[in-house]
Amino acid sequence: MQCSFRQLKEKSLSTEVTQMQWNPKMDLLALANTQGEVWLHRLNWQRVWTLSPPTGTTEGQGVTGLAWRPDGQVLGVGYQNGQVVLCDVEKAEVLHTSTLSHPVSCMTWQEAEDKHRVTSAPVHVDQSSSPVSSQATPQDTAADFLPRLTPLPKGYSATDKANSEEEIVEDNKRLSSQTRLNILVVGDEAGSIYLLAYGLFSMGQLAPEEHPQAKGGRLLSVTLSSDLQCLSAVVQHQASADTSQPEHTICLTTYNTSLLATRSQELATLAMKYGQVATILGYMENTLRSMSEAWEDILLEMDNKLAKFAETIDNKDPDWQVSDEFLQLLMWGKASPELQSFLLNTLTEKGLKKLGLSIDNSYSNIEKLVLNHLQRAGQALLFHLSELKGLSLWYDKYGMLGLNTQAVQEAWSCAGSFMLKTNELLQ
The missing domain is CATH 2.130.10.10 (YVTN repeat-like/Quinoprotein amine dehydrogenase)
Incomplete structure (x- = not known):
């Protein structure tokens, strides 16, 4: 031995x-x-x-x-x-x-x-079968109703070429x-x-x-x-x-x-829904970050284009930026005498067109992120929260596990308000 x-x-x-x-x-x-x-x-x-x-x-x-x-x-x-x-x-x-x-x-x-044995989310349940039977496994129907989430573009001035990569965003948690x-x-x-x-x-x-x-x-x-x-x-x-x-x-x-054994299918359902919601929230966070970076690109472009204007202004405020002066012009339609002189004499018509084209591209990128990513994610989030709300009403199976109808309703209302704000942003 x-x-x-x-x-x-x-x-x-x-x-x-x-x-x-x-x-x-x-x-x-x-x-x-x-x-x-x-x-x-x-x-x-x-x-x-x-x-x-x-x-x-x-x-x-x-x-x-x-x-x-x-x-x-x-x-x-x-x-x-x-x-x-x-x-x-x-x-x-x-x-x-x-x-x-x-x-x-x-x-x-x-x-x-x-x-x-269980699978994704129980939307249709055969009550005549055993609650833990592998023969009546409910299926997740979200893919039948929701558009597929597309990967975020790598560059915000890039085209949809970055979205052609084969990547399954919905399976971010590998479930x-x-x-x-x-x-x-x-x-x-x-x-x-x-x-x-x-x-x-x-x-x-x-x-x-x-x-x-x-x-x-x-x-x-x-x-x-x-x-x-x-x-x-x-x-x-x-x-x-x-x-x-x-x-x-x-x-x-x-x-x-x-309790884990008798409610294993219900727990698996809630866990799958949690994974789907967490994936969508992470996707929306990345989209908002991309929108924020696109907006920063606008401000950076304005700062670069108006650098000469900044040199001609004697401003003692340490927090003052060129973009502040320019945004006042965009919002109120009024420009300071110094800015008027710069736009007419220094920037020239060609430089102004380049600046406008750059700003238009950045706004276009933000609009694409809202339409192709943020709105789709918001729709998916509302769908899954609506399903969770329906599950929470079934107290014997899900309510007793802690799924609270009022909490789900509040989350659904917040998601709806977010979608309204998204539409306002597009308008």
């Missing part, structure tokens, strides 16, 4: 490794080091990509948890600052970020058994391939347990006050059974200085999570 195992390879790394996780489906190994980086290697030790630590922070960047989604397409990374990042395995692209109130201490990702509910279970240093459907949708939290055995302890491990009936947690307690107990005590606690 001494020769039953043999060493295949031995590799030296430049930085100490703190976490390791094999991919359950592919020949990939995820490694985390003390600098907060995550490396992805193949079995031949070829490095696929490197994920840098979260930006904007200097502390709490250490990786304290790694977990692969059961299909091996997404890697979950937990950090000391409480962030949980979902990373696409192909592009090292951050798909989603959740922030917990305490540092992450452990993570595990569990997939439900076959009898809990289209999910046919079974899977749950990311995260434990933190304070003893709280978080349940995240598909790693995105926070569907439950078990606080230390609700399980006194974990109060004041650190979660070492959390595991959810494949039938979603049982959750186990291993907690480490540190003995107080005035006791004769061992320095550390380990406690194993088990919880009944049968």
